[in-house]
Amino acid sequence: MYNFSNLLQTPQINILFKIGFLIANFIFIIFLIVVIREVRTMSTIVSNNNNTSTIKSAILLLFIVAVSLFLTALVIL
């Protein structure tokens, strides 16, 4: 009987995991761009000057971390 654990230890599967991770990260960045656009649209519809900067800063921070992670993963993995 074939031992499937040998298949998991092949370098091809390892590379497949890394490529999968990078693709997931890239899709996530695109999703964050959509979120940023929606936040901008909504803050135009209803504007609250007291908190708008906090809301926008939070999503920009998430976006920067996501891009940094993608670039880091591209180099180290």
Next chain:
Amino acid sequence: MPDIFIAEPKAESIIPDQPYSLQKQEGSATPLPINQPLTLPKNTVGLFSSFCKAPDGVSFQTQEEGEKILLFLRRDFATNIKWILISIILLVIPVLLPFVGKFFGNPFPFLSLKFYLASIVFYYLVVATYLYINFMTWYYNVALITDRRVIDVDFSNLVYKDVATTKLSLVQDLSYAKVGVIRAFFDYGDILIQTAGSLDNFNFESAPDPEEVVHIIEELIGKQNV
């Protein structure tokens, strides 16, 4: 001889000390005069506020010249408990993974430590985005009551946006429902604003202090009794 009829005391205005009284509009459904100065004590809307009278620094896209926002509403903050609890559980899961790994072993022994670290950072990023989107959904679900109109902004799942507006003169009837122990405990409920003719009705879901909100709108449309 005892009095058969005793006049009910007039309802207290939401802005008692201002020169402009809402009770001057009693019996009429006309919008408030535009040119009359309206000096309201301004209140700051916090990041987690769900009820604010005369909010300061709040505006909306279709706001007319001189239109004043009298009431700012969001769903009660207690409605966020569900996703906050889910987020806490999601945040704790990676902390528990090493203990689970001790019993069941590493399912992916061929992956490097760097990959695991990157995966954990990515996981927390996704959880943070989940938190952010849920907060945004609550934050931008707003109901505004101005001196001329009622505005209901619905926002959900990032892709659904609905901005409904009606003039105060078109508001026909108001009602609220506070059903359940949780709603009674946190004092929030649904407010239904019925409008004239074929116009859509407004439903402010999970609005905090619905009695107060209904009372304020009634004063604005000139009614004294429910």
